[in-house]
Amino acid sequence: MTLSQEAEAPADEVVLEAIGLSKHFPVRRKLRDLFNRTHDAVHAVDDVNLILRRGRVTALVGESGSGKSTVARLLAQLYPRTDGDIKLHGLSTRVRGGRQFRRYAARVQMIFQDPFASLNPVHTIRYHLTRSLKIHGNAGTNAEELEAALASLLNRVHLTPPERYLDKFPHELSGGQRQRVAIARALGADPEALLADEPVSMLDVSIRLGVLNLLRDLKERLNLAILYITHDIASARYFADDTMVMYAGRMVEGGDSETVTQSPAHPYTQLLIDSAPDPDRIENLLGDHADRGNGEPPSLINPPSGCRFHPRCPMAMPRCSRELPTRLEIGDQPGHWAACWLYDPATVAAEKPGSAAVDYSPEAVAVAENAHPEEVR
Numbered sequence: 001m002t003l004s005q006e007a008e009a010p011a012d013e014v015v016l017e018a019i020g021l022s023k024h025f026p027v028r029r030k031l032r033d034l035f036n037r038t039h040d041a042v043h044a045v046d047d048v049n050l051i052l053r054r055g056r057v058t059a060l061v062g063e064s065g066s067g068k069s070t071v072a073r074l075l076a077q078l079y080p081r082t083d084g085d086i087k088l089h090g091l092s093t094r095v096r097g098g099r100q101f102r103r104y105a106a107r108v109q110m111i112f113q114d115p116f117a118s119l120n121p122v123h124t125i126r127y128h129l130t131r132s133l134k135i136h137g138n139a140g141t142n143a144e145e146l147e148a149a150l151a152s153l154l155n156r157v158h159l160t161p162p163e164r165y166l167d168k169f170p171h172e173l174s175g176g177q178r179q180r181v182a183i184a185r186a187l188g189a190d191p192e193a194l195l196a197d198e199p200v201s202m203l204d205v206s207i208r209l210g211v212l213n214l215l216r217d218l219k220e221r222l223n224l225a226i227l228y229i230t231h232d233i234a235s236a237r238y239f240a241d242d243t244m245v246m247y248a249g250r251m252v253e254g255g256d257s258e259t260v261t262q263s264p265a266h267p268y269t270q271l272l273i274d275s276a277p278d279p280d281r282i283e284n285l286l287g288d289h290a291d292r293g294n295g296e297p298p299s300l301i302n303p304p305s306g307c308r309f310h311p312r313c314p315m316a317m318p319r320c321s322r323e324l325p326t327r328l329e330i331g332d333q334p335g336h337w338a339a340c341w342l343y344d345p346a347t348v349a350a351e352k353p354g355s356a357a358v359d360y361s362p363e364a365v366a367v368a369e370n371a372h373p374e375e376v377r
C-alpha cells in the first residue's frame with residue numbers, strides 16, 4: 001500500500017460533499033394504495049448539506065431514527081438518492097452498477113455499527129483483509145507483498161503482532177478487536193474518506209475510547225476525512241473537529257465541535273446536551289426539557305410543518321410551525337449556524353431596544369412575537 005496519495009493531499013481539502021441530499025422511502029401500507037395516486041413516503045433525509053475534509057472528523061449527531069445512517073448510506077452510494085447531489089472532489093457522482101461502485105468504494109469506505117454482523121463468521125481475518133486488498137488492487141504482486149500488506153493493515157489498527165490475529169475467526173476476537181478488523185478491512189481500500197456509523201456504540205464502554213483514539217490516529221497519519229455518526233454528543237465533543245446535529249431528517253445546527261457542544265444554539269441541541277452525559281438512560285432523554293411535546297421523534301411520513309422540532313420545542317413561536325427555518329449564522333464563532341427562527345434578525349430586532357444580551361426565555365420570546373403583528377396567531 002502506498003501512502004503517497006495521503007502525503008501529497010493538503011489537509012482540509014474537501015473530499016466529499018452532500019448538497020441538498022434527500023431520501024424518501026416509499027411506503028405502501030394497504031393493497032388499495034396500489035391503485036390510488038397518493039404515495040406515502042418516509043422522509044428519512046431532507047435537504048442535507050455536509051462537507052467532509054481531509055484530516056478532519058465531522059460528527060453527525062442525533063437520536064435514533066433521525067436519518068443518520070441513511071445519510072451515511074447515501075454518501076456510500078449504497079442507496080440511490082431521491083434528490084440532491086454528492087460530489088467527490090467537486091465532481092458530481094452517481095454510482096450505478098458494480099465497477100463504478102468499486103471505484104467509488106476505493107475512495108469512500110464505510111464502517112458499520114455491529115462489527116460481528118459486518119464480518120463473515122465462516123471466514124478468517126486473513127480472508128477478510130485479503131479480499132479487501134485484492135478488490136482494490138492493493139495486494140501487491142506476490143505472496144510476500146500480500147503478507148506485508150496484511151501485516152501493515154493489522155499494525156495500523158494496533159492488532160499486534162499480526163500473526164496472532166491473521167488466522168483467527170471473528171468469534172475468537174473481542175468486540176473491540178472485531179471493530180479494529182473492520183477498520184483494517186476498510187483501510188485495505190486505501191480510502192480518502194471513512195464513514196463510521198456509530199462505530200463504538202455496540203462496544204463496551206471501557207473500550208470505546210480505544211477505538212475512537214485509533215480512528216483519530218488514522219485520521220492524522222493517513223490524512224483521512226472521517227464522518228463520525230453518533231447519538232452521543234459528548235463523544236462528538238471529544239473526538240470530532242466539526243459537529244452537525246440532525247433532527248427528524250434535517251440538519252438543525254453545525255459548527256466546530258467545541259462551539260456546538262459548549263454553546264449550543266438550537267433548542268434541540270440544548271436538549272441533547274442536557275440529556276448527556278448518559279445518553280443510554282432513556283428517562284434523561286425524555287426529561288424536563290421535552291415537556292412541550294410527548295418527547296417522541298415525529299412521524300417521518302407526515303413530518304411536522306415548518307420546523308420539525310416545533311412540537312417538542314420549549315421555545316416554539318407561531319412562526320415555527322409555519323415556516324421552515326433557514327440556516328442562520330449565530331455569530332459567536334465563524335461557521336456556527338442553526339436552522340432556528342430564534343436567530344432570525346427579525347426576532348432579535350423585536351427585543352427591547354438597548355438590551356445588550358438577547359433574552360431567549362419563553363416569556364421574552366412571547367413578547368417579541370407580539371411585537372410582530374404577522375407573528376400573532
Ligand SMILES: Nc1ncnc2c1ncn2[C@@H]1O[C@H](COP(=O)(O)OP(=O)(O)O)[C@@H](O)[C@H]1O
Pocket residue numbers: 025042043044062063064065066067068069070071300
Ligand atoms: N430501507 C428503509 N425503508 C423504509 N424506511 C427506512 C429505511 N431505512 C430507514 N428508514 C426510516 O428512515 C428513518 C431514518 O432512519 P435511519 O437513517 O436509520 O436513522 P438513524 O440512523 O438516525 O437511527 C427512520 O424513520 C427509519 O425507520
Ligand SMILES: [Mg+2]
Pocket residue numbers: 068069070197
Ligand atoms: Mg443508525
